Amino acid sequence: MLANYGYKDGSGEFFITIDTDRCNGCGDCVPACPAGAFEVAEEDPNDPLREEPVALIGEAQRKKLKYACAQCKPASSRPPLPCVEACKAGAIAHSW
Ligand code: SF4
Ligand code: SF4
Secondary structure (H helix, E strand, O other), X not given: OEEEEEEEEOOEEEEEEEEXXXXXXXOOHHHHOOOOOEEEEOOXXXXXXXXXXXXXXXXXXXXXXXXXXXXXXXXXXXXXXXXXXXXXXXXXXXXX
């Protein structure tokens, strides 16, 4: 399933989506993110029947992703995002 973490406001929609069917809980996204946005949970809060660990966005970052991610998304260019690059499973996507 697609787990969406984030919010929308007058300036746009700021969601990080984790495809939990692709995520294998490897944890590579955790050290890759300078904002510390990712956590790996032993139990999926959205799917109690899942047996593997799964990545999610921590509570503290969910309401400020636009600002947390600004360090990876300078206005003048769009370099590869560290979290997306780190995830070999291709489970991470951003809405903006
Ligand atoms: S790097 Fe990708 S596969 Fe690994 S825990 Fe993070 S989201 Fe899941
Ligand atoms: S864009 Fe940067 S700050 Fe935002 S989640 Fe990815 S690695 Fe972390």
